Amino acid sequence: MFQIYLPIAEIxxxxxxxxxxxxxxxxxxxxxxxxxxxLLTPFLMLSGIPPAIAVATGxxxxxxxxxxxxxxxxxxxxxxLHMGAIxxxxxxxxxxxxxxxxKYLRGVGQAGLIISLTYVVFLGTIGALMLWExxxxxxxxxxxxxxxxxxxxxxxxxxxxxFKMRFPRSRLYISAIPPLAIGVLVGLLAAFLxxxxxxIMVxxxxxxxxxxxxxxxxxxxxxxxxxxxxVTLLQATLNHTLDILLAFLLIIGGVIGGQFxxxxxxxxxxxxxxxLLALMVLGVAVRILIDLVARPADxxxxxxxxxx
Amino acid sequence: xxxxxxxxxxxxxxxxxxxxxAQDPLPPAPVIKPGTSQEKVQAxxxxxxxxxxxxxxxxxxxxxxxxxxxxxxxxxxxTYDVIAVVRGPNDSIVVRKKTxxxxxxxxxxxxxxxxxxxxxAVLSSRPIRAIASDDTLRELGIGLSELDLGRDTxxxxxxxxxxxxxxxxxxxxxxxxxxxxxxxxxxxSLFRATVAxxxxxxxxxxxxxxxxxxxxxxxxxxxxxxxVNKAGIEATIYNLxxxxxxxxxxxxxxxxxxxxxxxxxxxxxx
Numbered sequence: 001m002f003q004i005y006l007p008i009a010e011i012x013x014x015x016x017x018x019x020x021x022x023x024x025x026x027x028x029x030x031x032x033x034x035x036x037x038x039l040l041t042p043f044l045m046l047s048g049i050p051p052a053i054a055v056a057t058g059x060x061x062x063x064x065x066x067x068x069x070x071x072x073x074x075x076x077x078x079x080x081l082h083m084g085a086i087x088x089x090x091x092x093x094x095x096x097x098x099x100x101x102x103k104y105l106r107g108v109g110q111a112g113l114i115i116s117l118t119y120v121v122f123l124g125t126i127g128a129l130m131l132w133e134x135x136x137x138x139x140x141x142x143x144x145x146x147x148x149x150x151x152x153x154x155x156x157x158x159x160x161x162x163f164k165m166r167f168p169r170s171r172l173y174i175s176a177i178p179p180l181a182i183g184v185l186v187g188l189l190a191a192f193l194x195x196x197x198x199x200i201m202v203x204x205x206x207x208x209x210x211x212x213x214x215x216x217x218x219x220x221x222x223x224x225x226x227x228x229x230x231v232t233l234l235q236a237t238l239n240h241t242l243d244i245l246l247a248f249l250l251i252i253g254g255v256i257g258g259q260f261x262x263x264x265x266x267x268x269x270x271x272x273x274x275x276l277l278a279l280m281v282l283g284v285a286v287r288i289l290i291d292l293v294a295r296p297a298d299x300x301x302x303x304x305x306x307x308x
Numbered sequence: 309x310x311x312x313x314x315x316x317x318x319x320x321x322x323x324x325x326x327x328x329x330a331q332d333p334l335p336p337a338p339v340i341k342p343g344t345s346q347e348k349v350q351a352x353x354x355x356x357x358x359x360x361x362x363x364x365x366x367x368x369x370x371x372x373x374x375x376x377x378x379x380x381x382x383x384x385x386x387t388y389d390v391i392a393v394v395r396g397p398n399d400s401i402v403v404r405k406k407t408x409x410x411x412x413x414x415x416x417x418x419x420x421x422x423x424x425x426x427x428x429a430v431l432s433s434r435p436i437r438a439i440a441s442d443d444t445l446r447e448l449g450i451g452l453s454e455l456d457l458g459r460d461t462x463x464x465x466x467x468x469x470x471x472x473x474x475x476x477x478x479x480x481x482x483x484x485x486x487x488x489x490x491x492x493x494x495x496x497s498l499f500r501a502t503v504a505x506x507x508x509x510x511x512x513x514x515x516x517x518x519x520x521x522x523x524x525x526x527x528x529x530x531x532x533x534x535x536v537n538k539a540g541i542e543a544t545i546y547n548l549x550x551x552x553x554x555x556x557x558x559x560x561x562x563x564x565x566x567x568x569x570x571x572x573x574x575x576x577x578x
Contacts (some may be wrong), residue, residue, distance in 0.1 A: 005364040005507065007538065007545040012365050012507045060560045067568025072576070109404050109415045117412070229561045236549065236557030244545055244560050245362075251564055255571030292412045300473035301415070303402045 008243035009053045017047070018246065022253025026065060029254070030261025031268075032277045035062045035196030035224055038123060040250065042284050049246070051112045052102065056235035056242045057250070058194030062228040064251035065258050066196060069221045072262075078218030080169035083211065086176050087201070087219070090183020091190070091227035098191025099234040106239070109303065113292075118193060120289045126199050127281035134274035141271070170211045170219075178208055183223070190231045196224035199281070348376040349390065349520035349528040356532075359539035364507060369534065371431070371501045373518055389432065389439040389521040390491045391450055392501045396427025396483075396536075397512030403474045419470045426510035427483050428455065431490025431501040439521050448519065448526065452479075452486055482506040511536050 002015040021043055029036030037058050044054035073079055105111040161175030182204045186197035201220045205211045211219070236242040265273060351373025358367055371392050404418040432439060436451050446454050452475050478484040483506065491501040513535055520528040538546050548556045 003363065003365050005360060005362050005542060007542040008549055010508060060564055063561055064564035064568040064571075067565050068572035068575075071569070071572045109402065109418050113412075113414055229564075232560050232564075233554070233557035236560060237553040240549055240553060242549065242557060242560050244549075244556070244563065245541075247560055248563055248567075251567040255567055259571065259575035294413075296406055296413055298473075298477070299406045300470070300477060301404050301406070302474055302477045303404070 004245070004249075006049075006243050006246050008241070009049050009246060011048060013047070013049075013246070015249065018249040019253040021047070022061065022250035023257030024253075025250075026254030026257030027261035027264070028280070029065060030069075030258035030263075031265035032261075032273055034202075034277070035066060035198045035221070035228075036254070037062045037190075037195035037197075037228075038119070038193065038199060038281065039284060040254075041194035042119065042288060044246075046287075049243075050241075051115050052106055052239060052241045053243055053246075055102070055115065055192070055194035056232065056239065057247045059190060059228045059231040059235065060242060060244075060247040061250040061254055062190075062194075062196045063225060063232060064247075065254045066221050066224045066228065068255060068258065070218070070225055073218030073221060076218070078215050079222045080167055080211070080215045080219045081222075082165070082167045083170055083172075083179060083209075083215075084219050084222045086165070086179040087183040087186070087223040088226045090180040090185075091187035091197075091223060092230050094184035094187025094189075095191045095227055095231045095234060096187075097184075098188040099231065099238050101188075102192060102235075103239055115193060116288050116292055118189075120285050120292065122189070122193070122200065123281050123285035124289075126203070127278050127285055129203070130274050131278035131282065134271045134278060137271040138275070167211075170209075170215055172209070172211065174209065182208070183227075186223070187227050187231070190224075190227050191234065194231075196221075196228055198224060347388075347520060347522065347527050349518055349530050350374055350376060351392070351516075351518040351530050351532065353516055353532050353534050356534045358505065358534060358536045360509075360511065360536065360542055361538075361540045362542055364542075366505055366507045366509070368502050368504050371503065371516060371518065373499055373530070375497045375499070375520055377497065387523055388493075388496075388527075389434055390493075390499050390501075391430065391432040391436060391439060391519045391521065392491055392503075393450055393515075393517045393519070394427065394429040394431075394503050395425045395515045395517075396510050397425070397514070398423045399426045399510060400424070401426075401474060401478075403470050403477075405470070405473070419467070421474065424455065424474075426512070427505070427514065428452070428478075429485045429487070429490075429503050431485075431487045431503065433489070433491040433493060433499070435488045436486070440524050440526070444524070444526065450519070452484055481508060483508065483510075505536065509536055511538060 003012045004015045004018075005012045021040070025036040025040040025043070028034075028039060040061060041054050041058040044058060045051050049057070070079065102111060105114050159174065161177050163176045164173055165176045166173050182201060186201050189195055189197045189200065198220050201223070202216055205216045205220065206213065232242060268276075351371055354370035354372070355367070358369070371394075373390075375388055375390075400420055400422040401424055402418045402420050404415040406413040407416045408414070430436065430451055436445060445451050449455075455475070475484055482504065485504075490503075491499050493499045513533055516532040516534060518530050518532075519526055537543065548559070
């Protein structure tokens, strides 16, 4: 009952399971203000979808959730278009490199390993940093001190770089190189991991670019639409790994779940949210790490040359 | 066209046929017991066209047939056995073995088998080794151990372990099966066999061969085929994805953007 055959993944999955997976990830992403790809793609892989198809389809799902997210941010004027354009330019370049790299790795049978390793490194690092930061904030608040997130007007090494540009919305006059580089990294990750890359872009915008916090999330999610759309197109064209039917189910669940997530998130405090998110990110990293280091049940594996 | 011309064409065709017969690599003599009566086996398949649609979760097909004794001189004697072989389209399969590198399990260099069936099922009325000798089975290419993997099966132990791993993994995926009591006789001449095609069956043309053995010798054989294809929306999506990938990618984006817009309009509160 409710089984549905996926034309590209070539397996039969439960319709309700995929809808609820989309809804659960959408809920979490709405609650934490992240794309949720870093949760969705590993979950897809755990439910038997071949890694390359999970990555491509995950990117497509993020296009959908980030469109509704961006609209909400746009109306509040929280999108820096200039910064977004630079980040997109870098992102598209990174995406192209990432998709080609993935194509090569699939050919030599190492795609699954490299995807898993990259997940462990990035999720582990980001999760640990976020947990550290939010626990510190909570401890200091308990001690009764006030916390300021950003000291404006401070200068750092970024200001020594050439190609300076004006970003009026962010009230910044900085070099175009750092946002371009951040864009490339995010595009690479989007292609490689099937994530939006918000989890790395948001801290980078705050701590490296020193953008005002109110435009960070809006600009990040705005960039994610375009980069994940380009990734979707590239994966479909170069790797044939996009499963539209699966993406459709995940998007339907994700869009609905996301709206409820936003409401749930408003009831929690910022540092509590970040600590929770950090724990989840670490949990996913540990889960993938266990798969990498535990002795596999079967040392051999087969891949049909035509399949994912 | 003149009579002489027609005659020469006919002669040419006969010569061609003769040449083809002379090159036949399988002389029938050692397989069919000489001087015995000739029974015939007839068989058909319940479903010749299998469509993979969105509700596809695998399918069972029925191979049914009968042993025709009408030409036999002594119809009552002897033991009859039937082996049915279903062979899916050939494809290449990569086998990899994981090794531990710095604490992490990594795929080692793979072995590619370029021309192996994507589906292979042997159904028989008794264990195939009890029906016919190993030589006969090898000659006919019946059984998982007789699969032509495109290389010498008497290779190194390492190569053999790769081969057996591939067969074992295909068996785990229900793509390779050997079913000892898969063929059931109903009375003396009718028989039936059910083959389960799992959800992950490869698409393409399947060859079905039915062999009749009498006292360990091949008495008759017949062939048939069936087609497995994606159909309906599954076929549309699959064909689009591979023939017009750019358009397919754009469609994926369009669906996502549309769903995102819909979600925002449906739930917005401002």
